[in-house]
Structure formats: structure tokens, C-alpha cells
Amino acid sequence: MVGEVTILSEWIPEQMSPGSVFVLENAGDVGDTNDPYWAVMACPECGTLGLITRKQVAGLIPVMCGSSQCSAQFFINDNDIVVRKPS
Numbered sequence: 001m002v003g004e005v006t007i008l009s010e011w012i013p014e015q016m017s018p019g020s021v022f023v024l025e026n027a028g029d030v031g032d033t034n035d036p037y038w039a040v041m042a043c044p045e046c047g048t049l050g051l052i053t054r055k056q057v058a059g060l061i062p063v064m065c066g067s068s069q070c071s072a073q074f075f076i077n078d079n080d081i082v083v084r085k086p087s
Contacts, residue, residue, distance in 0.1 A: 001072065002044040005079045016042040016049060019081060021057075028054065044081045045072035052076075 002019035
């Protein structure tokens, strides 16, 4: 699993490698009003793209890969990716 977040300044899906994040132009305008979608992230394990919320970007709740082939769960801590420990 990639251990760092890479922020992209342009939306070019082909350049989204594992751990890449692109902040949405309308960040905060879509999704739940208490925790709106904030960015697109490529799973640091498999590279699958998925939307992440403001609380996930802030590291308050874990991110889970949406792929049926990957079970990655992790937190974003500043620019680091921290694997979620089993409970």
C-alpha cells in the first residue's frame, strides 16, 4: 500500500495513481450536508477511484475502498495514509 497522499492540481483520470487525490471544484456542494463529498481518491492499495468526504480528508473517519477486489481501509493523516487497525 502506498503510504503518502499525492495532491493533483488537474483532473486527469489517467494520472491518478494509488494514493492520488483530486479536490473537487464543487467541494462541499454534493452529498450529505453534514459530510459532503470533497475529493476523488485513488485507493492506495489497488488504484480504484472513489469519492471521499470532508471528514475522511480530515482523518476523522476511515476511507474504505469501493472495489469488490480490494478490502483496503485506511485513514488520511495530513499527507500520510495510515492503515486502519483491526478492532
